[in-house]
Amino acid sequence: MAGQAEEGRRVRLNRERVLAAAVALADEAGIDSLSMRRLAQELGVVPMALYKHVANKEELLDAMVDVLVAEIDPPAGGAGWKSAIRQRVLSARRVLLRHPWARQVLESRTRQTPAVLGYTDSFIGMFLAGGFSVDLTHHVMHALGSRMWGFTQELFDAPAGPKADAPAVPPEALAAMFRQMAERYPNVARVAMAAAHEEGSVVGHGCDDQFEFEFALDLLLDGFERLHQQGWTSRQAKPARMPPASTGT
Amino acid sequence: MAGQAEEGRRVRLNRERVLAAAVALADEAGIDSLSMRRLAQELGVVPMALYKHVANKEELLDAMVDVLVAEIDPPAGGAGWKSAIRQRVLSARRVLLRHPWARQVLESRTRQTPAVLGYTDSFIGMFLAGGFSVDLTHHVMHALGSRMWGFTQELFDAPAGPKADAPAVPPEALAAMFRQMAERYPNVARVAMAAAHEEGSVVGHGCDDQFEFEFALDLLLDGFERLHQQGWTSRQAKPARMPPASTGT
DNA sequence: ACGCTAGGTGTACGTTGTACGCTTGTCAAG
DNA sequence: CTTGACAAGCGTACAACGTACACCTAGCGT
Numbered sequence: 001m002a003g004q005a006e007e008g009r010r011v012r013l014n015r016e017r018v019l020a021a022a023v024a025l026a027d028e029a030g031i032d033s034l035s036m037r038r039l040a041q042e043l044g045v046v047p048m049a050l051y052k053h054v055a056n057k058e059e060l061l062d063a064m065v066d067v068l069v070a071e072i073d074p075p076a077g078g079a080g081w082k083s084a085i086r087q088r089v090l091s092a093r094r095v096l097l098r099h100p101w102a103r104q105v106l107e108s109r110t111r112q113t114p115a116v117l118g119y120t121d122s123f124i125g126m127f128l129a130g131g132f133s134v135d136l137t138h139h140v141m142h143a144l145g146s147r148m149w150g151f152t153q154e155l156f157d158a159p160a161g162p163k164a165d166a167p168a169v170p171p172e173a174l175a176a177m178f179r180q181m182a183e184r185y186p187n188v189a190r191v192a193m194a195a196a197h198e199e200g201s202v203v204g205h206g207c208d209d210q211f212e213f214e215f216a217l218d219l220l221l222d223g224f225e226r227l228h229q230q231g232w233t234s235r236q237a238k239p240a241r242m243p244p245a246s247t248g249t
Numbered sequence: 250m251a252g253q254a255e256e257g258r259r260v261r262l263n264r265e266r267v268l269a270a271a272v273a274l275a276d277e278a279g280i281d282s283l284s285m286r287r288l289a290q291e292l293g294v295v296p297m298a299l300y301k302h303v304a305n306k307e308e309l310l311d312a313m314v315d316v317l318v319a320e321i322d323p324p325a326g327g328a329g330w331k332s333a334i335r336q337r338v339l340s341a342r343r344v345l346l347r348h349p350w351a352r353q354v355l356e357s358r359t360r361q362t363p364a365v366l367g368y369t370d371s372f373i374g375m376f377l378a379g380g381f382s383v384d385l386t387h388h389v390m391h392a393l394g395s396r397m398w399g400f401t402q403e404l405f406d407a408p409a410g411p412k413a414d415a416p417a418v419p420p421e422a423l424a425a426m427f428r429q430m431a432e433r434y435p436n437v438a439r440v441a442m443a444a445a446h447e448e449g450s451v452v453g454h455g456c457d458d459q460f461e462f463e464f465a466l467d468l469l470l471d472g473f474e475r476l477h478q479q480g481w482t483s484r485q486a487k488p489a490r491m492p493p494a495s496t497g498t
Numbered sequence: 499a500c501g502c503t504a505g506g507t508g509t510a511c512g513t514t515g516t517a518c519g520c521t522t523g524t525c526a527a528g
Numbered sequence: 529c530t531t532g533a534c535a536a537g538c539g540t541a542c543a544a545c546g547t548a549c550a551c552c553t554a555g556c557g558t
Contacts, residue, residue, distance in 0.1 A: 124436035143465035146402030153395030216392035
Protein backbone atom coordinates (compact mmCIF):
# COMPACT_ATOMS: atom_id res chain seq x y z
CA MET A 1 0.00 0.00 0.00
CA ALA A 2 2.82 2.34 0.81
CA GLY A 3 3.59 2.14 -2.90
CA GLN A 4 7.25 2.87 -2.47
CA ALA A 5 9.12 1.46 -5.42
CA GLU A 6 8.60 2.37 -9.03
CA GLU A 7 10.09 -0.68 -10.63
CA GLY A 8 12.55 -3.39 -9.77
CA ARG A 9 11.65 -3.10 -6.11
CA ARG A 10 14.15 -4.62 -3.78
CA VAL A 11 17.48 -4.09 -5.61
CA ARG A 12 20.02 -3.83 -2.86
CA LEU A 13 21.75 -0.52 -2.64
CA ASN A 14 25.51 -0.31 -2.93
CA ARG A 15 28.14 2.32 -3.34
CA GLU A 16 28.14 2.25 -7.10
CA ARG A 17 24.38 2.65 -7.33
CA VAL A 18 24.52 5.59 -4.96
CA LEU A 19 27.31 7.25 -6.91
CA ALA A 20 25.68 6.66 -10.25
CA ALA A 21 22.41 8.10 -9.01
CA ALA A 22 24.19 11.10 -7.54
CA VAL A 23 25.96 11.83 -10.80
CA ALA A 24 22.79 11.37 -12.78
CA LEU A 25 20.83 13.61 -10.47
CA ALA A 26 23.47 16.32 -10.56
CA ASP A 27 23.62 16.06 -14.34
CA GLU A 28 19.91 16.41 -14.77
CA ALA A 29 18.68 18.57 -11.94
CA GLY A 30 21.79 20.60 -11.16
CA ILE A 31 24.17 20.33 -8.26
CA ASP A 32 21.97 22.45 -6.02
CA SER A 33 19.27 19.83 -6.24
CA LEU A 34 21.63 17.17 -5.00
CA SER A 35 20.65 16.83 -1.36
CA MET A 36 20.94 13.65 0.60
CA ARG A 37 17.17 13.56 0.92
CA ARG A 38 16.52 14.08 -2.75
CA LEU A 39 19.11 11.51 -3.69
CA ALA A 40 17.59 9.00 -1.30
CA GLN A 41 14.15 9.65 -2.73
CA GLU A 42 15.53 9.11 -6.22
CA LEU A 43 16.74 5.71 -5.07
CA GLY A 44 13.47 4.87 -3.34
CA VAL A 45 15.08 4.80 0.02
CA VAL A 46 15.12 6.72 3.26
CA PRO A 47 17.83 9.41 3.58
CA MET A 48 19.78 7.73 6.33
CA ALA A 49 20.18 4.60 4.24
CA LEU A 50 22.77 6.43 2.18
CA TYR A 51 25.04 6.74 5.16
CA LYS A 52 25.64 3.04 5.08
CA HIS A 53 27.44 3.57 1.77
CA VAL A 54 29.04 7.00 2.03
CA ALA A 55 30.43 8.55 5.16
CA ASN A 56 28.76 11.92 4.58
CA LYS A 57 28.02 14.40 1.85
CA GLU A 58 31.61 15.57 1.57
CA GLU A 59 32.75 12.07 0.87
CA LEU A 60 29.95 11.68 -1.64
CA LEU A 61 31.21 14.69 -3.56
CA ASP A 62 34.76 13.42 -3.40
CA ALA A 63 33.60 10.14 -4.82
CA MET A 64 31.73 11.91 -7.57
CA VAL A 65 34.95 13.63 -8.55
CA ASP A 66 36.57 10.23 -8.73
CA VAL A 67 33.88 9.14 -11.16
CA LEU A 68 34.74 12.17 -13.24
CA VAL A 69 38.44 11.50 -13.25
CA ALA A 70 37.82 7.96 -14.40
CA GLU A 71 36.10 9.32 -17.49
CA ILE A 72 39.17 11.23 -18.66
CA ASP A 73 41.12 9.50 -21.40
CA PRO A 74 44.46 7.99 -20.42
CA PRO A 75 47.51 9.83 -21.69
CA ALA A 76 48.24 9.36 -25.37
CA GLY A 77 51.66 7.94 -25.99
CA GLY A 78 54.38 8.81 -28.40
CA ALA A 79 53.45 12.17 -29.83
CA GLY A 80 55.54 14.50 -27.72
CA TRP A 81 54.65 16.15 -24.46
CA LYS A 82 52.86 19.07 -26.04
CA SER A 83 50.27 17.21 -27.98
CA ALA A 84 49.93 14.60 -25.25
CA ILE A 85 49.07 17.27 -22.73
CA ARG A 86 46.87 19.09 -25.17
CA GLN A 87 44.85 15.98 -25.84
CA ARG A 88 44.58 15.12 -22.20
CA VAL A 89 43.34 18.56 -21.26
CA LEU A 90 40.82 18.60 -24.05
CA SER A 91 39.64 15.18 -23.00
CA ALA A 92 39.18 16.44 -19.48
CA ARG A 93 37.28 19.36 -20.90
CA ARG A 94 34.93 17.08 -22.76
CA VAL A 95 34.18 15.30 -19.52
CA LEU A 96 33.59 18.58 -17.74
CA LEU A 97 31.15 19.70 -20.38
CA ARG A 98 29.18 16.49 -19.96
CA HIS A 99 28.82 17.24 -16.26
CA PRO A 100 27.93 20.88 -15.69
CA TRP A 101 28.30 20.49 -11.93
CA ALA A 102 31.90 19.38 -12.22
CA ARG A 103 33.52 22.79 -12.19
CA GLN A 104 31.78 23.91 -9.03
CA VAL A 105 32.43 20.68 -7.22
CA LEU A 106 36.08 20.50 -8.25
CA GLU A 107 36.59 24.04 -7.03
CA SER A 108 35.09 23.25 -3.68
CA ARG A 109 37.01 20.08 -3.02
CA THR A 110 39.86 20.35 -0.59
CA ARG A 111 40.77 16.75 -0.02
CA GLN A 112 42.92 15.02 -2.58
CA THR A 113 41.45 11.63 -3.27
CA PRO A 114 43.70 8.92 -4.67
CA ALA A 115 42.12 9.29 -8.08
CA VAL A 116 42.81 13.02 -8.14
CA LEU A 117 46.36 12.48 -6.97
CA GLY A 118 46.75 9.84 -9.63
CA TYR A 119 45.59 12.20 -12.33
CA THR A 120 47.91 14.93 -11.12
CA ASP A 121 50.76 12.49 -10.93
CA SER A 122 50.28 11.25 -14.44
CA PHE A 123 49.97 14.81 -15.61
CA ILE A 124 53.24 15.82 -14.00
CA GLY A 125 54.75 12.72 -15.49
CA MET A 126 53.99 13.96 -18.98
CA PHE A 127 56.05 17.08 -18.46
CA LEU A 128 58.91 15.19 -16.89
CA ALA A 129 58.86 12.68 -19.70
CA GLY A 130 59.07 15.60 -22.10
CA GLY A 131 62.37 16.56 -20.56
CA PHE A 132 61.16 19.36 -18.32
CA SER A 133 63.15 19.93 -15.17
CA VAL A 134 61.40 19.23 -11.90
CA ASP A 135 61.33 22.93 -11.15
CA LEU A 136 59.97 24.00 -14.48
CA THR A 137 57.36 21.28 -14.24
CA HIS A 138 56.32 22.63 -10.90
CA HIS A 139 55.85 26.11 -12.27
CA VAL A 140 54.04 25.16 -15.42
CA MET A 141 51.66 23.02 -13.40
CA HIS A 142 50.82 26.07 -11.36
CA ALA A 143 50.47 28.12 -14.51
CA LEU A 144 48.05 25.63 -15.93
CA GLY A 145 46.04 25.60 -12.75
CA SER A 146 42.46 24.60 -13.24
CA ARG A 147 43.03 24.37 -16.97
CA MET A 148 44.48 20.99 -16.17
CA TRP A 149 40.88 19.96 -15.56
CA GLY A 150 39.64 21.52 -18.74
CA PHE A 151 37.95 24.51 -17.28
CA THR A 152 38.52 28.17 -16.78
CA GLN A 153 37.04 30.66 -14.47
CA GLU A 154 34.28 31.82 -16.77
CA LEU A 155 33.51 35.22 -15.47
CA PHE A 156 30.88 36.12 -17.99
CA ASP A 157 28.49 33.26 -18.42
CA ALA A 158 25.28 32.13 -16.85
CA PRO A 159 24.86 29.69 -13.97
CA ALA A 160 23.77 26.98 -16.37
CA GLY A 161 20.90 26.01 -14.13
CA PRO A 162 17.29 25.83 -15.26
CA LYS A 163 17.30 27.48 -18.65
CA ALA A 164 15.17 30.22 -20.05
CA ASP A 165 14.55 32.15 -16.90
CA ALA A 166 14.18 35.39 -18.80
CA PRO A 167 10.57 35.64 -17.77
CA ALA A 168 8.92 38.54 -19.55
CA VAL A 169 11.45 41.15 -20.58
CA PRO A 170 9.65 43.91 -22.41
CA PRO A 171 11.00 43.50 -25.92
CA GLU A 172 12.11 47.10 -26.27
CA ALA A 173 13.10 47.91 -22.70
CA LEU A 174 15.98 45.54 -23.27
CA ALA A 175 17.39 47.75 -25.97
CA ALA A 176 17.22 50.74 -23.66
CA MET A 177 18.94 48.78 -20.94
CA PHE A 178 21.61 47.80 -23.40
CA ARG A 179 22.10 51.38 -24.54
CA GLN A 180 22.48 52.50 -20.97
CA MET A 181 25.03 49.80 -20.30
CA ALA A 182 26.99 50.75 -23.39
CA GLU A 183 27.16 54.23 -22.00
CA ARG A 184 28.35 53.29 -18.56
CA TYR A 185 30.66 50.47 -19.58
CA PRO A 186 31.83 51.40 -23.07
CA ASN A 187 34.73 48.97 -23.22
CA VAL A 188 32.72 45.99 -22.10
CA ALA A 189 30.14 46.99 -24.64
CA ARG A 190 32.68 47.07 -27.45
CA VAL A 191 33.95 43.57 -26.94
CA ALA A 192 30.50 42.24 -26.16
CA MET A 193 29.18 43.74 -29.37
CA ALA A 194 31.98 42.27 -31.40
CA ALA A 195 31.46 38.84 -29.94
CA ALA A 196 27.67 38.74 -30.04
CA HIS A 197 26.70 37.38 -33.39
CA GLU A 198 24.40 34.66 -32.24
CA GLU A 199 22.37 36.02 -29.40
CA GLY A 200 21.41 39.60 -28.69
CA SER A 201 22.14 39.13 -25.05
CA VAL A 202 23.28 41.98 -22.88
CA VAL A 203 26.75 40.82 -22.12
CA GLY A 204 29.12 38.54 -23.90
CA HIS A 205 27.06 35.46 -24.50
CA GLY A 206 27.48 34.01 -27.88
CA CYS A 207 31.24 33.77 -27.89
CA ASP A 208 32.95 30.53 -28.72
CA ASP A 209 34.01 29.11 -25.37
CA GLN A 210 35.88 26.25 -26.94
CA PHE A 211 37.93 28.61 -29.05
CA GLU A 212 38.69 30.79 -26.05
CA PHE A 213 39.79 27.79 -24.08
CA GLU A 214 42.12 26.47 -26.75
CA PHE A 215 43.44 29.95 -27.43
CA ALA A 216 44.58 30.34 -23.87
CA LEU A 217 45.76 26.76 -23.59
CA ASP A 218 47.94 27.06 -26.67
CA LEU A 219 49.25 30.38 -25.51
CA LEU A 220 50.41 28.71 -22.33
CA LEU A 221 51.76 25.60 -24.00
CA ASP A 222 53.73 27.73 -26.45
CA GLY A 223 55.12 29.67 -23.52
CA PHE A 224 56.12 26.46 -21.79
CA GLU A 225 57.78 25.21 -24.93
CA ARG A 226 59.78 28.38 -25.33
CA LEU A 227 61.04 28.25 -21.76
CA HIS A 228 61.92 24.61 -22.12
CA GLN A 229 63.79 25.11 -25.37
CA GLN A 230 65.71 27.99 -23.86
CA GLY A 231 66.99 25.65 -21.26
CA TRP A 232 65.04 27.02 -18.31
CA THR A 233 65.53 24.57 -15.51
CA SER A 234 65.25 26.30 -12.17
CA ARG A 235 64.32 29.65 -10.70
CA GLN A 236 67.75 30.72 -9.59
CA ALA A 237 69.92 28.36 -11.55
CA LYS A 238 69.71 30.01 -14.93
CA PRO A 239 67.88 33.27 -15.38
CA ALA A 240 68.86 33.19 -19.02
CA ARG A 241 65.43 34.07 -20.34
CA MET A 242 63.03 34.30 -17.50
CA PRO A 243 59.76 36.01 -18.09
CA PRO A 244 60.88 39.66 -17.87
CA ALA A 245 59.51 40.62 -14.50
CA SER A 246 59.39 44.37 -14.74
CA THR A 247 59.27 45.04 -11.05
CA GLY A 248 56.90 47.87 -10.34
CA THR A 249 57.59 51.51 -11.20
CA MET B 250 18.88 42.42 32.67
CA ALA B 251 18.72 40.88 29.28
CA GLY B 252 22.29 42.06 28.87
CA GLN B 253 22.07 42.53 25.15
CA ALA B 254 24.64 45.13 24.14
CA GLU B 255 28.32 44.99 24.87
CA GLU B 256 29.18 48.60 24.40
CA GLY B 257 27.87 51.66 22.54
CA ARG B 258 24.33 50.33 22.88
CA ARG B 259 21.89 51.97 20.54
CA VAL B 260 24.03 52.88 17.50
CA ARG B 261 21.62 52.73 14.62
CA LEU B 262 22.40 50.07 12.07
CA ASN B 263 22.99 50.98 8.46
CA ARG B 264 24.21 49.34 5.30
CA GLU B 265 27.83 50.27 5.79
CA ARG B 266 27.93 48.92 9.31
CA VAL B 267 26.40 45.67 8.14
CA LEU B 268 28.86 45.34 5.28
CA ALA B 269 31.84 46.21 7.42
CA ALA B 270 30.81 43.68 10.04
CA ALA B 271 30.26 41.04 7.38
CA VAL B 272 33.70 41.59 5.91
CA ALA B 273 35.31 41.61 9.33
CA LEU B 274 33.53 38.44 10.34
CA ALA B 275 34.48 36.67 7.13
CA ASP B 276 38.08 37.82 7.52
CA GLU B 277 38.35 36.57 11.05
CA ALA B 278 36.11 33.56 11.31
CA GLY B 279 36.06 32.33 7.74
CA ILE B 280 33.34 32.56 5.14
CA ASP B 281 31.60 29.46 6.42
CA SER B 282 30.96 31.19 9.71
CA LEU B 283 29.23 34.05 7.98
CA SER B 284 25.57 33.26 8.54
CA MET B 285 22.88 35.86 8.81
CA ARG B 286 22.30 34.80 12.39
CA ARG B 287 25.94 34.98 13.37
CA LEU B 288 26.36 38.34 11.68
CA ALA B 289 23.30 39.72 13.45
CA GLN B 290 24.63 38.48 16.75
CA GLU B 291 27.92 40.18 16.05
CA LEU B 292 26.03 43.42 15.60
CA GLY B 293 23.96 42.91 18.73
CA VAL B 294 20.78 42.64 16.77
CA VAL B 295 18.14 40.12 15.84
CA PRO B 296 18.73 38.27 12.53
CA MET B 297 15.77 39.72 10.70
CA ALA B 298 16.98 43.24 11.37
CA LEU B 299 19.62 42.75 8.69
CA TYR B 300 16.97 42.39 6.04
CA LYS B 301 16.13 46.03 6.42
CA HIS B 302 19.56 46.80 4.98
CA VAL B 303 20.29 43.98 2.54
CA ALA B 304 17.75 42.16 0.42
CA ASN B 305 19.08 38.71 1.26
CA LYS B 306 22.30 36.83 1.69
CA GLU B 307 23.08 36.78 -2.02
CA GLU B 308 22.92 40.53 -2.14
CA LEU B 309 25.08 40.71 0.95
CA LEU B 310 27.77 38.69 -0.76
CA ASP B 311 27.50 40.81 -3.89
CA ALA B 312 27.96 43.91 -1.76
CA MET B 313 30.96 42.36 -0.07
CA VAL B 314 32.54 41.87 -3.47
CA ASP B 315 31.93 45.52 -4.16
CA VAL B 316 33.83 46.38 -1.00
CA LEU B 317 36.66 44.27 -2.31
CA VAL B 318 36.71 45.90 -5.72
CA ALA B 319 36.86 49.31 -4.10
CA GLU B 320 40.09 48.31 -2.40
CA ILE B 321 41.88 47.63 -5.68
CA ASP B 322 44.19 50.43 -6.79
CA PRO B 323 43.03 52.48 -9.77
CA PRO B 324 44.92 51.88 -13.02
CA ALA B 325 48.37 53.38 -13.14
CA GLY B 326 48.79 55.77 -16.03
CA GLY B 327 51.51 56.27 -18.57
CA ALA B 328 53.70 53.23 -18.32
CA GLY B 329 52.44 51.09 -21.16
CA TRP B 330 49.67 48.51 -21.09
CA LYS B 331 51.84 45.70 -19.89
CA SER B 332 53.08 47.22 -16.70
CA ALA B 333 49.74 48.92 -16.08
CA ILE B 334 47.96 45.61 -16.20
CA ARG B 335 50.65 43.90 -14.24
CA GLN B 336 50.39 46.43 -11.45
CA ARG B 337 46.62 46.29 -11.43
CA VAL B 338 46.55 42.53 -11.17
CA LEU B 339 49.11 42.47 -8.41
CA SER B 340 47.12 45.11 -6.56
CA ALA B 341 44.02 42.96 -6.87
CA ARG B 342 46.05 40.07 -5.59
CA ARG B 343 47.12 42.01 -2.54
CA VAL B 344 43.48 42.70 -1.78
CA LEU B 345 42.60 39.07 -2.24
CA LEU B 346 45.27 37.96 0.15
CA ARG B 347 43.92 40.31 2.78
CA HIS B 348 40.53 38.63 2.48
CA PRO B 349 40.84 34.88 2.36
CA TRP B 350 37.14 34.45 1.63
CA ALA B 351 37.36 36.54 -1.52
CA ARG B 352 38.30 33.78 -3.91
CA GLN B 353 35.46 31.51 -2.93
CA VAL B 354 32.91 34.30 -2.97
CA LEU B 355 34.07 35.68 -6.30
CA GLU B 356 33.85 32.23 -7.81
CA SER B 357 30.31 31.78 -6.62
CA ARG B 358 28.98 35.10 -7.78
CA THR B 359 26.86 35.03 -10.87
CA ARG B 360 25.40 38.49 -10.92
CA GLN B 361 27.60 41.30 -12.24
CA THR B 362 27.30 44.24 -9.90
CA PRO B 363 28.07 47.72 -11.23
CA ALA B 364 31.35 47.75 -9.37
CA VAL B 365 32.41 44.47 -10.93
CA LEU B 366 31.38 45.63 -14.36
CA GLY B 367 33.27 48.84 -13.79
CA TYR B 368 36.40 46.96 -12.90
CA THR B 369 36.08 44.73 -15.93
CA ASP B 370 35.43 47.72 -18.11
CA SER B 371 38.47 49.59 -16.92
CA PHE B 372 40.51 46.43 -17.33
CA ILE B 373 39.41 45.97 -20.91
CA GLY B 374 40.12 49.65 -21.46
CA MET B 375 43.77 49.10 -20.58
CA PHE B 376 44.20 46.60 -23.40
CA LEU B 377 42.36 48.75 -25.89
CA ALA B 378 44.42 51.77 -24.88
CA GLY B 379 47.49 49.67 -25.50
CA GLY B 380 46.46 49.27 -29.11
CA PHE B 381 44.95 45.78 -28.86
CA SER B 382 42.19 45.04 -31.32
CA VAL B 383 38.76 44.44 -29.87
CA ASP B 384 38.97 40.78 -30.79
CA LEU B 385 42.40 40.21 -29.34
CA THR B 386 41.30 42.02 -26.19
CA HIS B 387 38.38 39.67 -25.93
CA HIS B 388 40.58 36.62 -26.15
CA VAL B 389 43.25 37.78 -23.79
CA MET B 390 40.62 38.68 -21.22
CA HIS B 391 39.41 35.12 -21.40
CA ALA B 392 42.96 33.86 -21.18
CA LEU B 393 43.53 35.89 -18.06
CA GLY B 394 40.35 34.61 -16.52
CA SER B 395 40.34 34.74 -12.78
CA ARG B 396 43.90 35.97 -12.80
CA MET B 397 42.32 39.33 -13.48
CA TRP B 398 41.26 39.19 -9.84
CA GLY B 399 44.66 38.19 -8.64
CA PHE B 400 43.95 34.59 -7.94
CA THR B 401 44.45 31.20 -9.41
CA GLN B 402 42.80 27.92 -8.86
CA GLU B 403 45.15 26.68 -6.21
CA LEU B 404 44.77 22.98 -6.45
CA PHE B 405 47.22 22.05 -3.81
CA ASP B 406 46.78 24.19 -0.78
CA ALA B 407 44.76 24.00 2.38
CA PRO B 408 41.32 25.48 3.01
CA ALA B 409 42.83 28.35 4.98
CA GLY B 410 40.20 27.95 7.65
CA PRO B 411 40.97 27.39 11.31
CA LYS B 412 44.66 26.68 11.39
CA ALA B 413 46.61 23.91 12.96
CA ASP B 414 44.07 21.15 12.64
CA ALA B 415 46.74 18.53 12.48
CA PRO B 416 45.58 17.08 15.75
CA ALA B 417 47.94 14.43 16.93
CA VAL B 418 49.85 12.94 14.02
CA PRO B 419 52.22 10.32 15.35
CA PRO B 420 55.58 11.91 14.64
CA GLU B 421 56.96 8.93 12.76
CA ALA B 422 53.83 7.57 11.12
CA LEU B 423 53.93 10.69 8.99
CA ALA B 424 57.19 9.63 7.45
CA ALA B 425 55.74 6.24 6.60
CA MET B 426 52.71 7.88 5.06
CA PHE B 427 55.00 10.05 3.02
CA ARG B 428 57.06 7.13 1.85
CA GLN B 429 53.95 5.31 0.76
CA MET B 430 52.78 8.35 -1.14
CA ALA B 431 56.11 8.71 -2.86
CA GLU B 432 55.71 5.17 -4.04
CA ARG B 433 52.22 5.52 -5.39
CA TYR B 434 52.62 9.02 -6.82
CA PRO B 435 56.29 9.29 -7.71
CA ASN B 436 55.96 12.35 -9.91
CA VAL B 437 53.98 14.34 -7.40
CA ALA B 438 56.53 13.36 -4.83
CA ARG B 439 59.41 14.60 -6.96
CA VAL B 440 58.09 18.09 -7.43
CA ALA B 441 56.77 18.25 -3.89
CA MET B 442 60.16 17.27 -2.56
CA ALA B 443 61.93 19.85 -4.66
CA ALA B 444 59.56 22.58 -3.53
CA ALA B 445 59.42 21.72 0.15
CA HIS B 446 62.25 23.50 1.81
CA GLU B 447 60.29 25.23 4.50
CA GLU B 448 57.78 22.75 5.78
CA GLY B 449 57.91 18.99 5.80
CA SER B 450 54.34 18.75 4.71
CA VAL B 451 53.08 15.88 2.67
CA VAL B 452 52.26 17.67 -0.52
CA GLY B 453 53.48 20.85 -2.03
CA HIS B 454 53.13 23.32 0.78
CA GLY B 455 56.05 25.57 1.19
CA CYS B 456 56.25 26.75 -2.39
CA ASP B 457 56.28 30.43 -3.15
CA ASP B 458 52.75 31.21 -4.25
CA GLN B 459 53.61 34.76 -5.16
CA PHE B 460 56.37 33.58 -7.45
CA GLU B 461 54.09 31.03 -9.06
CA PHE B 462 51.47 33.66 -9.66
CA GLU B 463 53.84 36.13 -11.25
CA PHE B 464 55.48 33.40 -13.27
CA ALA B 465 52.20 32.49 -14.90
CA LEU B 466 51.07 36.08 -15.21
CA ASP B 467 54.23 37.10 -17.00
CA LEU B 468 54.08 34.07 -19.22
CA LEU B 469 50.64 35.17 -20.32
CA LEU B 470 51.51 38.83 -20.66
CA ASP B 471 54.52 37.95 -22.78
CA GLY B 472 52.30 35.80 -24.94
CA PHE B 473 49.85 38.63 -25.34
CA GLU B 474 52.65 40.98 -26.27
CA ARG B 475 53.97 38.64 -28.89
CA LEU B 476 50.59 38.25 -30.52
CA HIS B 477 50.03 41.96 -30.44
CA GLN B 478 53.39 42.77 -31.97
CA GLN B 479 52.80 40.22 -34.67
CA GLY B 480 49.73 42.13 -35.67
CA TRP B 481 47.17 39.62 -34.48
CA THR B 482 43.85 41.38 -34.68
CA SER B 483 41.10 38.90 -35.27
CA ARG B 484 40.52 35.18 -35.36
CA GLN B 485 39.90 34.83 -39.05
CA ALA B 486 41.28 38.11 -40.33
CA LYS B 487 44.94 37.30 -40.12
CA PRO B 488 46.10 33.86 -39.09
CA ALA B 489 49.69 35.01 -39.60
CA ARG B 490 50.94 33.54 -36.34
CA MET B 491 48.12 32.00 -34.49
CA PRO B 492 48.96 29.65 -31.67
CA PRO B 493 49.80 26.50 -33.62
CA ALA B 494 46.72 24.44 -32.98
CA SER B 495 47.83 20.94 -33.72
CA THR B 496 44.40 19.45 -34.11
CA GLY B 497 44.20 15.99 -32.64
CA THR B 498 46.16 13.04 -33.84
C1' DA C 499 1.07 66.79 20.55
C1' DC C 500 0.46 63.90 16.79
C1' DG C 501 1.05 60.40 13.52
C1' DC C 502 4.02 58.54 9.82
C1' DT C 503 7.61 55.65 8.62
C1' DA C 504 12.09 53.48 8.90
C1' DG C 505 14.21 50.31 11.81
C1' DG C 506 14.25 46.53 15.13
C1' DT C 507 11.63 42.30 17.20
C1' DG C 508 9.40 37.68 17.62
C1' DT C 509 7.58 33.84 15.91
C1' DA C 510 7.33 30.42 12.59
C1' DC C 511 8.16 27.51 8.45
C1' DG C 512 10.64 24.78 5.26
C1' DT C 513 15.05 22.68 4.15
C1' DT C 514 19.37 21.04 5.07
C1' DG C 515 23.02 17.41 7.10
C1' DT C 516 23.27 13.76 10.18
C1' DA C 517 23.38 11.28 15.18
C1' DC C 518 21.24 7.37 17.39
C1' DG C 519 18.57 3.32 18.10
C1' DC C 520 15.40 -0.08 16.26
C1' DT C 521 13.91 -3.49 12.84
C1' DT C 522 14.48 -6.44 9.08
C1' DG C 523 16.54 -8.95 5.23
C1' DT C 524 20.31 -12.23 3.99
C1' DC C 525 23.39 -15.74 4.37
C1' DA C 526 26.64 -19.18 6.97
C1' DA C 527 26.97 -22.44 10.24
C1' DG C 528 24.84 -25.91 13.02
C1' DC D 529 15.33 -26.26 8.55
C1' DT D 530 16.55 -23.57 12.21
C1' DT D 531 19.34 -20.22 14.17
C1' DG D 532 22.09 -16.38 15.00
C1' DA D 533 24.93 -12.67 13.50
C1' DC D 534 25.86 -8.92 10.76
C1' DA D 535 24.83 -5.67 7.23
C1' DA D 536 21.28 -2.86 5.35
C1' DG D 537 17.39 -0.01 5.70
C1' DC D 538 14.01 2.78 8.72
C1' DG D 539 12.17 6.38 11.94
C1' DT D 540 12.63 9.86 14.85
C1' DA D 541 14.95 13.81 16.33
C1' DC D 542 17.95 17.88 16.50
C1' DA D 543 20.58 21.87 15.39
C1' DA D 544 21.48 25.25 11.99
C1' DC D 545 20.26 27.68 8.15
C1' DG D 546 17.68 31.52 5.14
C1' DT D 547 13.77 34.22 5.34
C1' DA D 548 8.35 35.40 5.16
C1' DC D 549 5.15 37.94 7.90
C1' DA D 550 3.09 40.48 11.50
C1' DC D 551 4.03 43.34 15.09
C1' DC D 552 6.03 47.01 18.03
C1' DT D 553 8.60 51.37 18.67
C1' DA D 554 11.74 55.27 18.38
C1' DG D 555 12.42 59.51 16.31
C1' DC D 556 11.28 62.88 13.23
C1' DG D 557 8.52 66.61 10.52
C1' DT D 558 4.42 68.93 11.02
